[in-house]
Amino acid sequence: MRKLTIFLTVTIGWIFCLAALSLAQAPILREQLVYGLNVFNGKGYGGGFTPYTEDTIYLIADKDNTISANITLVYFWPITGKYVAGFQALNEEVQGTLEILQGGKVIKALEKEDNSLYYPEGYWGESAIFYQGEEAHAYFEKFTQAIEEYYKQISEFYTAQTEYQKNIDEFLNEIKERRDKGEEFTVEEIEKSIPREPKQPTPPILYVTPPKKDYIINLPLGRYKIRIRAEDGTIVQDSEKELVTFASRRTGGTGYEIIPGNRWTRREACDDPSWLIYAAGKNTLYFSPFIQDEYNELYYNKLLDPQNPGREEKWRWVHIQAIKDVTLLFLKGKETLQRIVRVPYYVEQIPGPELGYEIVEFNPEEMFDKQATFEGYKLDLAPTLEKASYEINLEKREGEFFQGGRREVRLVKKENTQSLYIFSIFPLLVGAVVFVTRRRKLGS
């Protein structure tokens, strides 16, 4: 027993020493074949790479995804606990045909194809549309034309701006001279004859990535293997990987992100339709509804970054798109207590010992130099509300509700907490009754 204790102590100590040593070491650069990914994540496209250590690539089934094979320098970054690729130092494209195998047979052999991503809401917008071949070039052409048009408008604007500056100076001088001569003007007269400032053109919102050549993978649900066959017919070393395509378990659900007014940075998710919202009834809640799909946690985390950990037993809801054109109803039975519309809010930092901030409605005219912090539906839960069961729901049009938007809101009765312990005694009371009854029976 003593020997075992010493052995375990030494082993554990050794493991911790190893961990400590690894922090002090300089990163070792290794030349590796990695797969660069640009994958569909349910709402848009995201990038990443699969180092040598990851043997499986995860993709959403029946969606276009692009992958490319490159030789690069890879090193371990202990702070994040992940491998990092130094594409700036070395980025050598691997040429060949990407073979997809299932059950040991090659089912597809892919050549690189042109592709690009179209972001209708701009580069920072969440949605993106994938185009390949001629369409990719056509959309990129459309984007470059829009940019050229914008630059042309900007050039015209600067010319107009110079002209305007000249005109306004002349106008002001003229007004001054005429005033000096004793002439008087009304405000309306001045407003009528003052030169108008040219309007600055707005840049195009859309963004299209320049077309590039990648392997485009679109596969049904299943498990596959991939590898690259070089032009000389050999398999490129380290190019073999497992490929898993997966789908959502539940789709088209409605989820909520809830921002409690008393701690706006700690947002709560009420994604599952079976979840209830319990509240103490003295707070303000801001609701942001989303359309959502449910994915396996491991697969989805690995899709976002192949080096992410995850658990195959767990599922996670993924918010796909914000729901905006609806009204949030706060109901008690069939009675509508509040009809709430979506409003932008601004979190104002205020000095003081309390919360340190105040959530105010965002007014773009007064707050022209600021941006709204978030948008949501504000539900005030007053302390005077009866401690009962309520409901929230999303109304598309009068009487027509958004599918899956219903959630129950319950205000709890905190004052009865101690009664729970008293109530727990009742089995003992039943036991006492049984005991006394039996004693009486035996006595008689």
Place this chain on the structure above:
Amino acid sequence: MAEKRFSLSIQTVKALSKRDLYSTLRSWGIYVVAFLSFIASSFILKNYLDSIQADDILISADPLNYPLFISVIIISFYLAILSAISISREKDQGTLEVLFYGPVSSLTYILGKYIKDILTYLVMVVFFLVYFWGVSLLTNLGFSYGLLKTILISIFSVSCIVSFGLFISSLTGKMRNSIIWLVGILALFLAVQVGQTILLGMPEENMSPVLTYLGDTLSVVSQGINWISPFSYLTRGIDSVYLENTLLYGLNILYSLAYSAILLLLSIFILKRKGVKG
């Protein structure tokens, strides 16, 4: 002749289970255990209410499910130990030998014990309904249809735990050994399951490498004991309620019945092979 023997067997099972049931219900043990399980549940519920008070919000599918899970675990543990003690004591004291000179056989004896435990648990189900309904009225935490479904599926899960208890006690001779083995194995199963549930509930980004490795190890162990641990049937049942998956719910009932039947048959077989003298 066969019909007469079958009828006699039924009568014997009835008599044995009735005798043991009355004995259990007339003792204080079951009421004290129910009280303790409700105290544990009340403690959890108080924490829920405190956290709602502090954070002003709690999002949960059914906050009463976890307290119910704890109550079911405590009571089923007690029932399994009670059966194990009862069998071992009857073996030790020679009561079993005397019974087996009469119309009692391994089959009727094990079935009698099993039915007694299930009936005792059904009495506990009534207690659960009263307690959780009362809690819901007192606190406004939802007494949902999901909770009723969980209570229903707990009957089948308890059947698994009770069968497991009977199986272990049929394997062991002395009462002390029975209890040590039973408590040890059940506690181990429970520790793996609770440990894994806690680690699964932790946000991935908050987990240290040690916890991640521990989580992976527990996940592998958990997969290994997935169909052996009787507690897995309860967890799977609760999961099926949470997912609102009727097929999974029905399948879980079938799996629980199959598990119970296999262990009961094994217990009967072992009791027959080892004899009644312990």
